[in-house]
Amino acid sequence: MKVAKKPMKTNPPSRLITCILPNGKAMPMLKQLKQEFGIISANFNHARGSGRLSPLTYRGAGEQTEKEILTVVVKNKQADEVFNFIFFNAEINQPHGGLIFQSKLKSSTHYQIPEHLDVEK
Numbered sequence: 001m002k003v004a005k006k007p008m009k010t011n012p013p014s015r016l017i018t019c020i021l022p023n024g025k026a027m028p029m030l031k032q033l034k035q036e037f038g039i040i041s042a043n044f045n046h047a048r049g050s051g052r053l054s055p056l057t058y059r060g061a062g063e064q065t066e067k068e069i070l071t072v073v074v075k076n077k078q079a080d081e082v083f084n085f086i087f088f089n090a091e092i093n094q095p096h097g098g099l100i101f102q103s104k105l106k107s108s109t110h111y112q113i114p115e116h117l118d119v120e121k
Helices: 026-037 076-089
Strands: 014-022 043-049 065-075 099-105
Touching: 014 026, 014 076, 026 043, 026 065, 026 076, 065 076, 076 099
Parallel strands: none
Antiparallel strands: 014 065, 014 099, 043 065
């Protein structure tokens, strides 16, 4: 079966917002991003680690806590608004609330669910 090749649709210059969050914070934030901004292309992964000033640092080698890494690509004009939304709603502004930063992307590919698939509403 031969598949027709279509050129990849790219987005205008964008920003990548990356967050390191305490365990259990990423999924609710994904839902809020979808609800508030219509963002459906964010990702999150699990990781382990400890902060330099974490109480676990002084307990001995090998003790770490679960973290969640949240990444989302947004348009330049929307970046600061989404950044601030995540910062306050994920409670990164609180002690031990996590870390957030954004970086410039030269390009990113457009994410779209194929039309013939049923979409969860």
